[in-house]
Amino acid sequence: MPNTVYILNGPNLNLLGKRQPHIYGHTTLADVEKSCSELGEALGVGIRFLQSNHEGQIIDWIHEARETGAGIVINPAAFTHTSVAILDALNTFEGPVIEVHISNVHKRESFRHHSYVSLRADGVIAGCGTEGYLLGLRRVTSLIAGAAA
Numbered sequence: 001m002p003n004t005v006y007i008l009n010g011p012n013l014n015l016l017g018k019r020q021p022h023i024y025g026h027t028t029l030a031d032v033e034k035s036c037s038e039l040g041e042a043l044g045v046g047i048r049f050l051q052s053n054h055e056g057q058i059i060d061w062i063h064e065a066r067e068t069g070a071g072i073v074i075n076p077a078a079f080t081h082t083s084v085a086i087l088d089a090l091n092t093f094e095g096p097v098i099e100v101h102i103s104n105v106h107k108r109e110s111f112r113h114h115s116y117v118s119l120r121a122d123g124v125i126a127g128c129g130t131e132g133y134l135l136g137l138r139r140v141t142s143l144i145a146g147a148a149a
């Protein structure tokens with residue numbers, strides 16, 4: 001599909017639902033993928049939903065999105081706070097980028113308050129739980145359509 005949205009997930013998010021559920025909840029990444037696919041269908045966009053624990057793999061997917069992606073929703077997880085390389089990759093992507101965090105990173109340790117990715121993101125959603133992915137998908141779709149308020 002030419003209007004494919006890449007939904008990229010960084011390290012440890014494969015353990016969503018099992019990992020620190022008091023912070024990240026009980027919903028699994030497979031549940032999030034299913035909800036995003038359903039919403040994508042309703043919005044008329046294709047979804048490529050991916051997770052990796054490896055920084056280089058995420059960068060390779062961002063490069064792939066340059067060719068085949070209309071927008072990116074990204075939860076870079078811990079790479080948010082460390083990765084100039086992911087920022088540089090996102091800066092090569094021309095479509096809209098929405099950054100998502102399940103937890104409210106601003107309520108947490110100070111090292112989570114800085115995001116390299118926010119220097120590129122067109123919008124940031126934090127602290128809305130896994131619903132943040134759906135909010136991010138809606139927003140990126142509006143931006144792709146040029147219908148954003």
Ligand code: DQA
Pocket residue numbers: 011012075076077078079080100101102103104105112
């Ligand atoms: C996270 C927040 C990050 O600080 C953390 O390293 C994660 C997940 C979130 O979704 O709340 O792994 O991106």
